[in-house]
Amino acid sequence: MKLTVDGTSYEADVPADMPLLWVLRDELGITGPKYGCGIAQCGACTVHVNGLAVRSCQLPVGSLNGDVTTIQGLGSPEAMHAVQEAWVEHQVAQCGYCQSGQIMQAASLLTLNSDPDDEQINTVMSGNLCRCGTYPRIRAAVKTAALKLNRA
């Protein structure tokens, strides 16, 4: 099975019903997307397909219909995406395990809505669970990221 992840083409010998998450993590060694619940309740596995957020633990790789971007393709430590920059500015992460998914969800939100209000941020980001309770800073960082993107 062929797939494109973070701009690189891969060939994976896996059944069509294997969730994308496990293709990424255990077949391709791309570990930025995390396993948290396996039932789309936590959002730690969130990646982009064609630029929009999906829960990779629920997407059978055989149903994939576009290019995949993971947290590692969104930006890099040397060249961060605006959302990642905002996350660092606000020192959002504690354990950080959910933040790959939080950042991918926020980037997707800002692609669809460049200036979300509190209600829209609440609605879109509440599918991503953070057990450390970083939510106050996530809220602030989404707003900072929106400003950055709108200035760009």
Add this chain to the structure above:
Amino acid sequence: MGVLKTAGTITRRTFLIGSAAIAGGVAFGTYLAKKPIDNPLLDDLEEGEAGITPFVKIGPNGITLITPRADKGQGAYSMQANLIAEELDIDPATATITPGMPGPAYYNGAVMSEGVPFPAYDESKLAETARNFMAVPAKLLQIQMTGGSSTVPDLFDRLRSAGAVARETLKEAAARQYGIPRAELRTEDGQVILPDGTTINYTALAAAAAAIEPVTDVTLRDPSAWTRLGKRDLPRTDMVAKCTGTEVYGIDVQIDDMVYASVCANPGIGGDVLGYDEAAALSMRGVQQVVPVKHGVGVIASNTWYAFEAIKALNCQWGPGPYPKNSAAIWEALDAAVDNEDHYDHRQRNEGDIEGALADAQTEGGVLEASYRVPYLAHAPMEPMNAIVRINDDSVEIWTGTQIPLFVRDKAAQISGVDRSRVLVYAQPMGGSFGHKLEMTHVEQAVELALAVKGTPVKMTWSREEDMTHDYPRPAGVARARGTVDNGQVTGFDLSVGQSAMAPSWFGRLTGMTVPGPDATITTGSWDQPFAIPHYRVTGYRAPDMVPVSSWRSVGASGNGFFHDTWLDELIHAAGADPLEERIRLCSHDTSRKVLEAVGALADWSGPSVGDGRGRGVAFCLSFGVPTAQIIDVTHTGDGIRVDKAFIVADVGTVLDPTNIEAQLFGGLIYGLSHAINSELTYENYAPQQTNYHAYEGLRLYQTPDVTVKVLENGHRIRGIGEPGLPPAAPALGNAIFAATGQRIREMPFYKHIDFI
């Protein structure tokens, strides 16, 4: 400031920093050579055992900072690195930061210091001596453990000393090389600077520094001279990695030729395996082997998902667990223990004459009574339990996130038969813990699997369902309270708490040893509160061992903080007093009183009733030596309770990383609110009924209040902050709901009694 003078004394008494040559460079750390002097603190070393366990290594190619205390997300690696860097004069971002290999010299001297029979607000010489002395058994027991908000109190002096000794020794090496007195040299950004401005990199001095006696007569810098510690813009060293998906947690580690695995064990923990369909699992794609493990069975496969799917196909049949079958039976046992002299465990608070006060009130018809419940709670960190183990004929290697690396080492040695000196534990950063990774059943299982495929590394990952149902939860507890009020004041407070003992359950599991004596965790957070109530008694009753239990963020204070403060709030309301004013009036500890006063000022407190269905609750708990007060505002809307705002004030003695302290405090509050509102483990047929996050909801963004945090520095000792933010959250919320609605909730989770938005 006083804290540093005391610290200097402790420094000299309890550890020495030395140096040693390493390949091409020098290491600085805790000096292990047994000295021919009368120092009982070095008695645990074998004759001839020498060398150092390093905190700083400087080689020709760079600087490594060793941060032995585990990072579960609380920022411990970053804090430890900055403690060294403050004295060493380097930017930690330019260094490699690693927990290194576990070792006895990394013992935690502070984690046991609050285990003394003195409340934290007792600053008497006797209490302080007892606390300082607890470093001795911690050292002798080689307790390299992360927990109890102890990392900063324990390492504040040790790591700065290591940095200072390293700096002065590097300067001495430069002084000798250039013939300039050391006093005329200074340091900055990893360089020694000569009077003429010439700079020499530490890395270029490392070999020379290894050849000279280390300079150990160092004075730690006064906080006024700090350039990193205490600063608002001190970034966490792991932040960029965590925001770019490049942080490597235990679950992300990849070893060549690794296979993947998962296990399922009896969710009636300790129960037998009756049977499973091995053939069904073996017939599935990617499955390599089915391996029995203690109380369960594992599957080795070529992908974690194959292993998860095969586990489901095993269709395991379980025997009964060794404890009551369901929640109803468990509550019955807990209810039967409270106020039952056969279950008496300890009474560390008994002031005035509570029996007399209650009897007097009885005749006047004025005894106030209530009872409370808190459920079993899973830790449920985002990263499920996992470990990679590779076993060769004479070695065991383990990659895992753990708070207890030496217990892991010893247990792996025991299971594998390999000598513990050849069991290597590579500690990894953790995607949360909250106490979960004080357990190691998952590592034991991974060792069993690895023994079946010797030479091949096995990455074993628990499914979320396995993790939720094998969590070793926070103990469920019940409390009965009685009290008296008179003339607008709280006059009598009697609290009886019943739960299973946590410490023996946990320590017994780790070591096979029994823990004699009472279990202080039954009343931690209620017996030790700084209030001067005329008739004041707190008693712990020990229920039978039931579900095996463990430490959960803030440990005893997680339930006791709720019992104690809610009951205090009820009495204050019965007295007709203001909730904040009466707490301040009763408070007997200056540092705590200032915290209460500060939270009132921060929230602009003018009483609990705000009108229009709104209410405010204040709560207080002194835990891990940190007095913490919170005020929560709620609104009773048509769709349920909405948590609007939260205000937090805590006193940590000395603030090292204000941005992270704030995060830990509101994180503790949110974790506390999550469980107060939503979460419990209930049992049926010996197993928890909540198997994943859908049935064990944490707070979500839309439910999160605006939070304002203020941190004070009046306390006489430096304190850790991972846990103290949690205990006041549930009572502050419950007290606010009472103020808004008149409904008093005495059982967690609150959603069973009132709707939330």
